[in-house]
Amino acid sequence: MSDEPIIHRGLDGVVVDTTRISKVMPEINSLVYAGYPVQELCESCHFEEVAWLMWHGELPTAKQLADFMTLGRGQREISKDLLAVIQKSPRTAHPMDVLRTAVSFLGSEDVEMDKTDAATNLKRSISMMAKIPTMIAAFYRLRKGQDFIPARSDLGFVENFFHMIFGKVPAPEVVHAFEVSLILYAEHGFNASTFTARTVVSSLSDIYSGVVGGIASLKGPLHGGANEAVMHMLLEVAEPAHAKEWMLTALRKKRVVMGFGHRVYKNGDSRVPTMKKYARKMAEFTGQSKWLDIADILEATMREQKDIHPNLDFPSGPAYYMMGFDIDMFTPFFVMARITGWTAHIMEQLADNRLIRPLSQYNGAGERRVVPIEKRQTEFYEQNT
Numbered sequence: 001m002s003d004e005p006i007i008h009r010g011l012d013g014v015v016v017d018t019t020r021i022s023k024v025m026p027e028i029n030s031l032v033y034a035g036y037p038v039q040e041l042c043e044s045c046h047f048e049e050v051a052w053l054m055w056h057g058e059l060p061t062a063k064q065l066a067d068f069m070t071l072g073r074g075q076r077e078i079s080k081d082l083l084a085v086i087q088k089s090p091r092t093a094h095p096m097d098v099l100r101t102a103v104s105f106l107g108s109e110d111v112e113m114d115k116t117d118a119a120t121n122l123k124r125s126i127s128m129m130a131k132i133p134t135m136i137a138a139f140y141r142l143r144k145g146q147d148f149i150p151a152r153s154d155l156g157f158v159e160n161f162f163h164m165i166f167g168k169v170p171a172p173e174v175v176h177a178f179e180v181s182l183i184l185y186a187e188h189g190f191n192a193s194t195f196t197a198r199t200v201v202s203s204l205s206d207i208y209s210g211v212v213g214g215i216a217s218l219k220g221p222l223h224g225g226a227n228e229a230v231m232h233m234l235l236e237v238a239e240p241a242h243a244k245e246w247m248l249t250a251l252r253k254k255r256v257v258m259g260f261g262h263r264v265y266k267n268g269d270s271r272v273p274t275m276k277k278y279a280r281k282m283a284e285f286t287g288q289s290k291w292l293d294i295a296d297i298l299e300a301t302m303r304e305q306k307d308i309h310p311n312l313d314f315p316s317g318p319a320y321y322m323m324g325f326d327i328d329m330f331t332p333f334f335v336m337a338r339i340t341g342w343t344a345h346i347m348e349q350l351a352d353n354r355l356i357r358p359l360s361q362y363n364g365a366g367e368r369r370v371v372p373i374e375k376r377q378t379e380f381y382e383q384n385t
Contacts, residue, residue, distance in 0.1 A: 107208025
C-alpha cells in the first residue's frame with residue numbers, strides 16, 4: 001500500500017465535523033433545517049421563525065416569535081458613524097464590498113468584545129440580522145443620490161426592507177416571493193462561506209470576523225455571486241428565440257455557464273422547484289415572463305446536452321430582477337438570509353471548538369542549500385549572457 005496521502009482537492013467528500021443545523025437528505029430529495037423540509041418552511045413560516053429555528057433548534061411558539069420579532073424590530077437602526085462609513089464608500093463599489101466593511105465597522109462599535117459567551121453571541125446575531133438590511137438599503141439609495149430612509153419598527157422584516165429601498169411596500173405577492181428566497185438561502189451546511197466563517201472563529205476570533213469572512217467568500221461568482229451572473233446571462237440572451245443556440249454555443253466554446261450544477265446535489269437542487277414556483281408567480285404578477293421563458297430553454301438545453309441541473313441561483317436571479325432590484329444587489333440579499341446560518345454555525349463551532357488546521361501535501365523542490373546573493377548574481381549573469 002502507498003504511504004502517499006489521498007488528496008481531496010476542495011475538501012470534496014471530506015466530513016470534517018458534525019452539525020445539527022441542516023442536512024441535504026437524498027432519500028427524500030430535500031434540504032432540511034433541524035429536520036424540517038425547507039419547502040414546508042417556505043409555505044408555512046416567516047423568515048423570523050426560520051432564524052429562530054437556526055439558533056435554537058426548534059420552531060418558536062407564538063409568544064417566543066412575537067417577543068423575538070419585537071426585539072429584532074428594535075435593533076434595525078444603525079449608528080450615525082456607520083451610516084457615514086456607508087456614505088463615504090465609492091458609489092462604484094460593489095455592494096458586497098461595502099457590506100463587508102460595514103459589518104466590520106459594526107464589530108468595532110461593540111463595547112463588549114471581551115464577552116464571548118453564547119448568550120452574548122446570540123444577541124450579536126440578532127443585531128446583525130436586524131441591521132444588515134439597513135446597511136444594504138442605505139447604500140442602495142445613497143449611490144443613486146437618494147435620501148436614506150430609516151428603518152421602521154412597525155413593519156415586518158421583508159416589508160421594512162422594501163420600504164427602505166423603494167420608499168413603499170409592494171404587493172403581498174412580491175413580499176412573499178422575496179421571503180421565500182430568504183428562507184431558501186438561509187442555510188446549506190458546510191458550504192464555502194459557512195466553512196470560512198467556522199474556520200475564522202475556530203482560532204477564537206470574534207463573531208463579526210467570522211461573518212466578514214463569510215461575506216468575503218460568498219462574494220465569489222462560484223458561490224453567492226452566481227445569482228448576479230445568471231441575470232447577466234439572461235440579459236445577454238435577450239430573447240427566447242436565441243436561448244437554445246446561445247447555450248449550444250456556450251457549451252461548444254466551453255464557457256462557464258453560471259447557475260448550473262452543485263457540489264452536493266447530483267439529481268438537482270431540491271430548493272429549485274420552490275423558487276421556480278415563486279419566480280413564476282413574479283413573472284405573472286409583473287408581466288415579465290420572457291426571462292423565465294429564456295431560463296426554461298437554457299435549462300432544457302443544458303439537461304439535454306450535459307445532464308446538469310440548475311441550482312437555486314438560477315431562478316432567484318430573474319425573480320429579484322422582476323422585483324425591480326439592481327443586479328449587483330442580489331448577493332447582498334443572500335447575506336441577509338445566510339447571516340442566520342452563518343451565526344448558527346459560528347456558535348455551534350465555538351460550543352465545542354477545535355482549531356481548523358488541515359494539512360497539505362508538499363510538491364515543491366527538495367532540500368537544497370542557500371547560495372549567497374553575490375554568487376547567485378554571478379550565476380544569473382552567466383546563464384543569461
